[in-house]
Amino acid sequence: MKRLLFLRISLLVIAITSQGYLIYLIRTDPGDDLFLGEIIAISILIYTSTVISFGIRNFLRIWNRQRNSDASIQELEGDLNSMKERLILVDSEIRKQVGVWLHGSVQSKLMKISRELRFYDLSEIADEVDDLSENEIRDYAHKLFPPALNISLEAGLVDLVEENVELVLDENLSEQSTMTTQTSSSGSRISGIPRKNRLVLPSGLAYAIYRVIEEGLSNANKKPEVTKIKVTVKVVGNSIEITVEDNGSKLSGPVSAGLGLTLFDIYSSNFGGRFSLENSQDGVVMRMVLMFTPVSVKDLVAQKKAGTISE
Amino acid sequence: MFVEDDPHFAELLSAVFNSSEQIDLRASFKSIEDFVRTQASEAQSGNWYPDVLVMDVMSGVDIRFDGATYANSLRTSGVRVGVVLVSSMVLGKILDVFRKTNPGGWRALQKTSRLKSEEIISAVLEAADEMRTK
Numbered sequence: 001m002k003r004l005l006f007l008r009i010s011l012l013v014i015a016i017t018s019q020g021y022l023i024y025l026i027r028t029d030p031g032d033d034l035f036l037g038e039i040i041a042i043s044i045l046i047y048t049s050t051v052i053s054f055g056i057r058n059f060l061r062i063w064n065r066q067r068n069s070d071a072s073i074q075e076l077e078g079d080l081n082s083m084k085e086r087l088i089l090v091d092s093e094i095r096k097q098v099g100v101w102l103h104g105s106v107q108s109k110l111m112k113i114s115r116e117l118r119f120y121d122l123s124e125i126a127d128e129v130d131d132l133s134e135n136e137i138r139d140y141a142h143k144l145f146p147p148a149l150n151i152s153l154e155a156g157l158v159d160l161v162e163e164n165v166e167l168v169l170d171e172n173l174s175e176q177s178t179m180t181t182q183t184s185s186s187g188s189r190i191s192g193i194p195r196k197n198r199l200v201l202p203s204g205l206a207y208a209i210y211r212v213i214e215e216g217l218s219n220a221n222k223k224p225e226v227t228k229i230k231v232t233v234k235v236v237g238n239s240i241e242i243t244v245e246d247n248g249s250k251l252s253g254p255v256s257a258g259l260g261l262t263l264f265d266i267y268s269s270n271f272g273g274r275f276s277l278e279n280s281q282d283g284v285v286m287r288m289v290l291m292f293t294p295v296s297v298k299d300l301v302a303q304k305k306a307g308t309i310s311e
Numbered sequence: 312m313f314v315e316d317d318p319h320f321a322e323l324l325s326a327v328f329n330s331s332e333q334i335d336l337r338a339s340f341k342s343i344e345d346f347v348r349t350q351a352s353e354a355q356s357g358n359w360y361p362d363v364l365v366m367d368v369m370s371g372v373d374i375r376f377d378g379a380t381y382a383n384s385l386r387t388s389g390v391r392v393g394v395v396l397v398s399s400m401v402l403g404k405i406l407d408v409f410r411k412t413n414p415g416g417w418r419a420l421q422k423t424s425r426l427k428s429e430e431i432i433s434a435v436l437e438a439a440d441e442m443r444t445k
Binding site (some may be wrong): 004107112115130133136147152155 | 314317319323324360369377380397398399400402404405407408423424425
């Protein structure tokens with residue numbers, strides 16, 4: 001440390017001395033001697049201005065680098081978000097396709113085997129095959145992607161909720177605002193005229209809404225005193241607001257992070273939303289907001305016609 | 312008329328309907344797209360639609376379009392047709408969603424190896440009766 005300081009001071013003295021000598025050599029009138037003080041003062045001034053200009057240059061360079069790196073970070077964040085969206089889409093599409101395959105193709109083949117076994121009076125083995133098909137495979141398919149969601153969010157939620165649950169679904173998501181059919185002349189496409197512009201949710205979002213409500217209901221049902229649960233799904237601009245409200249015991253303090261909260265956290269973060277768990281007048285209310293781009297059946301059909309989305 | 316993409320179940324439905332004296336099978340389709348294609352060319356001429364349409368829920372080539380929503384949209388557009396939905400899942404509560412939109416004429420069958428011919432026939436006849444009296 002001391003050696004470095006000594007080196008810097010030496011360099012400073014050498015720089016000032018050499019500048020002073022330079023000024024002495026290039027003075028305009030050799031006969032006109034400058035005072036030593038003037039030479040030193042000019043030297044210090046030149047040195048200082050040089051240091052300042054170098055400093056400014058370095059500062060500008062660092063500032064530019066910082067600005068560029070800020071832009072790069074923003075670009076990276078954008079890329080990361082877009083990758084996250086694609087991952088969610090791929091994840092839900094794969095879940096959906098595997099679920100459909102298990103529900104359709106695999107179960108159908110097992111059903112055929114089972115029928116043939118029954119035809120040959122092998123009912124016991126047929127029962128085992130049925131058990132595999134109707135319990136294990138169905139459960140697994142359901143975990144991957146609840147099959148009722150293939151019909152609509154409403155069908156999925158109606159299938160999910162028990163009798164003690166009041167389900168209030170936004171009109172824009174309801175089957176009652178379904179489309180009327182209109183077939184093209186080639187008949188190769190299914191299109192429609194929406195009556196009330198029912199919104200079409202991406203499968204990833206429908207899946208997230210389903211899982212969030214499922215978790216909310218599971219939390220509410222853990223409290224034995226709960227007799228009534230209200231689930232509301234509302235479309236507000238570019239967001240979906242979900243609330244699950246029960247009439248059970250209230251929260252006594254901050255909720256510790258468990259699997260359920262982690263799940264809420266993941267979904268709200270994946271869809272740029274937020275969630276809260278707080279006491280209400282009668283019990284506890286879980287609120288979650290998930291962001292999305294509203295696309296109606298009409299928009300979707302128009303996009304399909306324009307070829308801006310894949311078939 | 313039925314729409315069923317699973318050849319084994321389609322074979323079963325054909326066998327059941329052809330052997331029944333109460334049911335006259337008009338046509339069968341392997342997918343919703345198949346149904347739509349024929350509908351586009353033939354539905355304008357005369358009484359093309361049957362009394363009852365047996366529709367597999369997941370019989371679309373494009374999995375974003377399901378048979379239940381399509382059948383419901385047919386009803387919404389004014390086609391008087393009873394609908395028997397067929398699926399591996401239990402459709403009980405889900406059927407109520409469609410009943411709310413278009414009351415009457417809805418039945419559901421769950422695809423299992425235990426499903427009997429009589430159950431299929433009675434679902435079709437009940438859906439037809441309900442549409443007639445509606």
